[in-house]
Amino acid sequence: MKIVPANEANVAEAGARVRRGELVSLPTETVYGLGADAFNGEAVAKIFEAKARPRFNPLIVHVSDDRQAFVIAEAGERARKLADAFWPGPFTMVLPRNEASGLSELVTAGLDSVAVRVPDHPVAQAILLAAKRPIAAPSANKSGRISPTRAEHVASDLGDELATIIDGGPAAHGLESTIVSLASNPAVLLRPGAVTREQIESVLGESLSMPDATAISNADTAPIAPGQLASHYAPNATVRLEATDVRPGEALLSFGATTPATSGPTINLSPSANLREAAAKLFESLRELDRANVDQIAVMPIPRTSLGLAINDRLKRAAAPR
Numbered sequence: 100m101k102i103v104p105a106n107e108a109n110v111a112e113a114g115a116r117v118r119r120g121e122l123v124s125l126p127t128e129t130v131y132g133l134g135a136d137a138f139n140g141e142a143v144a145k146i147f148e149a150k151a152r153p154r155f156n157p158l159i160v161h162v163s164d165d166r167q168a169f170v171i172a173e174a175g176e177r178a179r180k181l182a183d184a185f186w187p188g189p190f191t192m193v194l195p196r197n198e199a200s201g202l203s204e205l206v207t208a209g210l211d212s213v214a215v216r217v218p219d220h221p222v223a224q225a226i227l228l229a230a231k232r233p234i235a236a237p238s239a240n241k242s243g244r245i246s247p248t249r250a251e252h253v254a255s256d257l258g259d260e261l262a263t264i265i266d267g268g269p270a271a272h273g274l275e276s277t278i279v280s281l282a283s284n285p286a287v288l289l290r291p292g293a294v295t296r297e298q299i300e301s302v303l304g305e306s307l308s309m310p311d312a313t314a315i316s317n318a319d320t321a322p323i324a325p326g327q328l329a330s331h332y333a334p335n336a337t338v339r340l341e342a343t344d345v346r347p348g349e350a351l352l353s354f355g356a357t358t359p360a361t362s363g364p365t366i367n368l369s370p371s372a373n374l375r376e377a378a379a380k381l382f383e384s385l386r387e388l389d390r391a392n393v394d395q396i397a398v399m400p401i402p403r404t405s406l407g408l409a410i411n412d413r414l415k416r417a418a419a420p421r
């Protein structure tokens with residue numbers, strides 16, 4: 100059995116694993132999370148690999164207190180009020196992302212905003228302190244499965260992907276955190292949870308707007324509808340997929356050791372054809388090629404296996420007519 104008690108040694112080991120870029124199970128008061136160093140793109144890529152998610156959705160970044168939250172995200176008056184009222188707790192805020200903080204682009208799936216939460220669970224807090232860095236964590240279940248509320252659930256779903264699972268006891272709420280976006284005005288309730296709409300409205304002194312019916316709460320149980328996350332990063336340049344050559348005026352996003360000749364701007368997602376490395380670099384590479392002001396980005400074929408499915412899904416969206 101890989102389930103281990105939440106003692107000092109196991110917590111210290113979990114912190115060390117996070118710093119080494121490995122996955123850890125993070126017991127929280129809502130559901131168990133599958134955590135990785137939010138600053139390390141390849142570690143974050145392992146989350147999508149382990150969950151077998153066919154697409155990249157932005158993840159919640161867990162921090163130990165509001166001071167750390169407002170290093171990775173921008174604080175405003177409303178965010179401070181809500182942080183005072185509901186952190187630590189089952190409450191997540193989507194805020195403008197602080198570009199200088201070093202957060203992996205994969206954590207936010209290329210968005211300019213980031214979802215942050217301060218969990219109210221002694222074991223989650225202890226692991227965050229031991230890791231000494233923010234931990235990105237969606238629920239610790241395979242894509243399409245039910246969120247885990249006990250260490251045993253994590254073991255049965257993701258036992259193969261984790262060295263050990265720290266038993267933090269049954270999750271008190273058993274339901275994912277409430278998510279409010281302050282990245283736009285007015286504030287939007289993106290996902291209902293234990294902190295209620297009424298509580299939030301009373302602290303804010305304004306009413307929350309609701310996302311439209313196609314916008315979903317939990318990307319694990321409902322697919323991201325077209326048009327959801329409208330601010331999702333799309334390059335200004337058009338994108339040509341499955342490219343085996345580079346045309347005049349194009350930038351090249353390549354993959355693998357053998358790449359077509361070009362004198363234009365080019366980035367290789369992974370010279371060794373490693374999908375984890377490619378996933379970690381995808382969003383920042385699209386941005387960087389876009390900054391070169393080319394009309395079109397030619398993208399070499401990327402295998403449709405494992406993380407390649409999510410990479411191809413994102414590229415297809417980037418290439419869709421706008």
Ligand code: TXA
Nearest residue numbers: 129132157158159212213214237238275276316317318
């Ligand atoms: O209770 C919870 O929040 C659990 C535990 C482990 O803390 N975590 C969790 O994380 O549910 P996750 O990554 O599965 O939930 C992320 C949700 C998704 O629906 C995603 O679309 C949304 O938050 N989200 C994340 N970042 C966002 C952003 N920048 N803008 C809009 N939505 C965002």
Ligand code: MG
Nearest residue numbers: 237238246319
């Ligand atoms: Mg989930």
